[in-house]
Amino acid sequence: MQRNFGLKTITLSLVVASALLHASTQNVQSIQYDGMVHISEAVAKRLNEVKIGAPLDSADVDKTIKNFFDQGYFEDIWVEENEGKVTFHFKEKPIISKIELKGYKDNDEEAKKTLLQIEKGSLFDEKRLEAAKKRIIDALSQDGKIDSVVEIQSEKLDNGSMQVTFVVNEGEEIIIKKVHYAGVQAVDSDDFDSMIANKEHEFMGWMWGRNDGKMKLAELQYDPLRIRDFYMQRGYLDAKIDEPFVQVDFDHYEAEMSYNIFEGDVYRVSDILVFQDTKVIDDQALLDVITLEKNKPFNIKTFRDDADRIKTKIADLGYAYVQVQPDLKKDKDNKSVDVVYRIIPGKKVHIRNVVISGNNRTLDRVVRRELFLAPGDLYSVTNLKDSRNAIGRTGYFESNTIEEKRIDDETMDLIVQAKEAPTGNIQLGGGYGSFGGILLSVAVSDRNIFGSGINVGLNLERSQRTSNYSFNISNPRLNDSDFSGNFSIYKSATEYDSYTVDSTGLSFGTGHRFSRYVSGYVGYNYSKNNYSDVDTNSTNYDPRYYENYSKSSVSVSATFDNTDDYYVPREGMVASQSFELAGLGGDADFWKSRTSFAAYQGLQKLTDFDLILRYKARFNYASKNGYLPLGEKFYMGGIGSVRGYQAYSISPTDGYNSSGTPYRIGGTQSFSNNLEFSVPLVPEARMRATAFIDYGMIGESSMSEIKRGGYGIALEWFSPVGPLQLVFANPIGDEKDDDIAHFEFTIGQRF
Template sequence: MKTIPLSLIVASVLVQAAAHNVQSIQYDGMVHISETVAKRLNEVKVGEPLDPSAVDKTIKNFYDQGYFEDIWVDETDGKVTFHFKEKPVISKIELKGYKENDEAAQKELLQIEKGSLYDEKRLENAKKRIIDALSGDGKIDSVVEIDSEKLDNGSMRVSFIVNEGEEIIIKQVRYAGVSALDSDDFDSMIANKQEEFMGWMWGRNDGKMKLAELQYDPLRIRDYYMQNGFLDAKIDEPFVQVDFDHYTAQMDYNVFEGDVYRVSDILVFQDTAVIDDKELLDVIALEKNKPFNIKTFREDADRIKTKIADLGYAYVQVQPDLRKDKEAKSVDVVYRITPGKKVKIRNVIVSGNNRTLDRVVRRELFLAPGDWYNLTNLKDSRNAIGRTGYFESNTIEEKRVDDETMDLIVQAKEAPTGNIQLGGGYGSFGGVLVSVAISDRNIFGSGINVGLNLERSQRTSNYSFNISNPRLNDSDFSGNFSIYDSSTEYDSYTVSSTGMSVGTGHRFDRHWSGYMGYNYSTNNYSDIDPTVTTLDPRYYENYAKSSVVLSATFDNTDDYYIPREGVTFSQSIEKAGVGGDADFIKSRTTFGAYRGLQKLTDFDLILRYKARFNYVDDSGYLPLGEKFYMGGIGSVRGYQGYSLSPVNGVDSDGDPFKIGGTQTFSNSLEFSVPLVPEARMRATAFVDYGMIGENSLSEIKRGGYGVALEWFSPVGPLQLVFANPIGDKPGDDVTHFEFTIGQRF
């Protein structure tokens, strides 16, 4: 910043001011501030003598705007001119040596964009953020240099050059004063852990020090003690000894445990009684005469808040308190409740749904204008919108109007629900393949699901059309209709199938729904090789299937594609024999449980468990095509789809002829973590295990493991699976790669 030669100005002004008042004011070189704004900042007035103090104050006002590198003033015959040299514009900014390929991280660290004014203070702040981030990663002795260059066009190029420091590895963590608890349990709480053998492996502690977390680790240990009733526990800040020659460290904690406190009484006090105290006590999980648990204590406060907020008291406040009796080693648990006033919903505003119709969103809401506020209904509304699969994300903002009125603003970000796939290829079995698939789960934003599939090769043809509406006329009833025609030419025979299905469902409440449908198909065999004598002729009998399906479904998850909480369950029964030739009863059971572990792991880790059990009973005639097969996505990955099956005889090539099973069970355990969050890309590690048999589940057992890439691509949810089999046998058809588009992860 160039200082104004005030003494010269004053001398000049004193001479000129005796003869002239200010006749006019001009601004030279000013771009970022308009003349109107400049006049408001200017203390110098036309028609008045030129006052040096007014000039000085005006210059300060202009400098405070942050746009100028230098300002000076001259005066001639009453004409005052303010000259400005503006700060140059940054035309190129880059971060080298750290997060070079992470645009989101760079934006967060630098907070300076192209076109910004060159400001050394902002550059220094960005440098500090980079160093803090490196410290948070456990790097010490990091160096960040700022290289600035003025280009020929007058703009600036700015480069932040990072030399990452070294990571400190914690070789030993010791605790003095620990006797009542096992110090090994602290590892699940603290961020800075002792290095374990082969710590580089997934699930092991690598011992890298996280400097930013050091101050919080003692609080985490104390919280763990308080979860076990030790209310007087004290944990000092860790004493850290660092060997800077080898960048290793040893940490020592001094712990005072104290005694275990038991709950002596649980009390609730309402400023205004809006609910019976007994109803509040019923939702409290803490028990008298049991050790106190700070985690349960907090959860109880949330449960009380929800209980009262569900009555319309949106602004209820719950203040938990503890009354310790150090002599008796007991504690009274007290909840003081200020309900406030009951709140009504004034308006519900839906935004972000550029394609999806408002009514499609509103029918998933359990709160409407005129309703009393209800916290549970609000949460269930968010989850219901997420379960549609029409939106990438959604939030419901509570906008306070006054003490008794609130607006709800639904902000949704739409996800791609439709795709067109044109494909072709060549296979050793089917030869040249051409396929066209068009589908949309939310066609024209109506919530209606439509799909058309056309596929043709030298040996196969598949044509299908389906349409379904989950909310007929925005009611709790659903409807679906589909038709298909397929043909496959095998070495020993050709099978053709034509069928249709129609059904209707009903949503009984926000989580339970039922379905009843009817299916009909004809299945014909032709071109049977007369030389094949090892197979039972009944496998080639033409048949018609006429069946009724009944099912029930439970789903309280928070999202359709990537749920982080909730459970799914479905049970269906199909009875064939209502006309037609086939006569059997088929049962399908599925279960899924989802748990987000971000609170425990500090990142978006999702645990999934999925299980499937299928059973079919031959009550007259069970065709080969109605039995079960295992393998591939949806059962046991690492094996080709539908390749695991009991066998009977051989086909014309001498290969085992697979006849399917009457019962099968498979389950999967998955851990999903973010890979590229800004692209909604995740990586998932999984283990699968399944069983299938004709007379018992123990006939065939197989497992698989691997990783999957889950990505919300421009053509819809895409899953790439890389798997290896476990316990495979000679003759098994294994595969190491599969993919799906449009399915729930």
């Protein structure tokens, strides 16, 4: 008997008919499989309806061949029978050895994987190819491209494998020239732009912050809901927005859109009620977290946020599976609404186990000590969020998640999944610094040596104007406690325009974490500082500025940090205050105050992409009790203060040196702040672009003596040698003696 199922038809020849007649009188003696690779014989036996010892039946053969075809591995299957010996012959589909995407996201490997979902080594399957083609066209439609064409080109290579190429001819984008809103009276329709995706084209729409008018087809169905949400945030509970009518001119690929809107009346909140199925907390405690107010217009966004706040309040008591069911009871006659929250707390949930995964290098205990939930603890959603943020603040991990695995109504496991970040490196290299010129460096550092959380660094750096040699070691959690400790020694020399200063010193200290956000530090510093190569021909030369001195000082500081990541925070703030007192031995006798503040806010919910807003500010003040050396005063310029100027170049001056360069003597008080907008540039490479504007003031007797600003862009990249920042800046308000720096870079700093 022979049967060919690959042609999707059933053909019986005289030979086949004869074989079947013969088979009907003879039982199956053996079954063999020829040409089968992707299915094991054990699996094949489970799929085979033909049984040894039973008569060969054509219906069993037919069903068996269908079972094999359903696996998707075979191009053709046929069966032969000879005196009870049954052989299944298979012709498997060829392997795809090369797959390409041309004409659309050619160099985007991540997009290629998402769209095609076909890897090298996959079987050549026309259904999978057609599915990939559909995904490409759908993606183009979401980008607003219509009339797109995707061709699948396949070629059989000499080795029998297949080369597949998806050739994409992107269609045209539809530009929305006009959007009409009928029925809008109580609000300004221009405000809809903050909510909807399909917006009217604006003049110079290609500029950042302007509407380019490109139609987003996938978002059309959601825009009416967004407009209705806009109304409901203002109390219009009866608002109705029809689906938009879109009229397209396919000759020019332009469109006009029209919305019919019924606004209705504004509803005010008449009462706010909470009902607990099982009372687990005083009702007033829940009412206290609600921000909706009686007799004020209803706001759907505040309504949702209040529901989340209630849920958090209950979940922090251990009720992990609490349900909050919000409801509205409208009074159309009085245009009022009762707000009702029904709460089903469920049972208290305890943590059964905490599993750490993904930490191939970092020790488990280093992760566990950052967690605010442990086995046996009651569940708390706030503690869960704070644990994620605390792990992120260590800087040891690129990302982390904590999965809540439900065991039963009263227990759950927490699965911490962390993706390690590179924390250690050995650098042999050079470069060009904006201040020191040509730079050669050797550095060995690791913020998480041997996965212990201990930071060790050895740095040997030499440039045309600077040399720095240092060793430091610090442990943020001594013996996994809330205490920290650090020690460092250093030797440096810096050649300025009018003098050179050599410094040798050491510092050590200890800190303590008082709460999950607040920590303190006490430290000691000793240094010897010697001046040489002093330009005595400077105008207003004063030898007091160049006295060699030693400094013995103690410092205390307090820091608040509730950010969610060490290098790229998207929420939270960092505030610190430190005081340094010098004069406990040594020549220097002064005190300093340093205040810093930074706030981070991710705007993805508002902008639909990973935009981060950053604000940073610093205020410094120094007062001499006896002797305040020149090198202990404050200077601005460069990364960390006002970009667009060379580091340490913004300062009060006192005359000029022999080459005509201003003699900078530093200030006793300074203030600088920065506003930054950071967006992803190449997400796959963890590269971001940041636009910034800086402004600062510095002076000797008043901060307003010198004022400077700067603006520009920066590239932030997690490079193989660590976080790298390239800054391209221009000054604002610069004057003739200012030292301008259009380019700077740093490695290893927090963005």
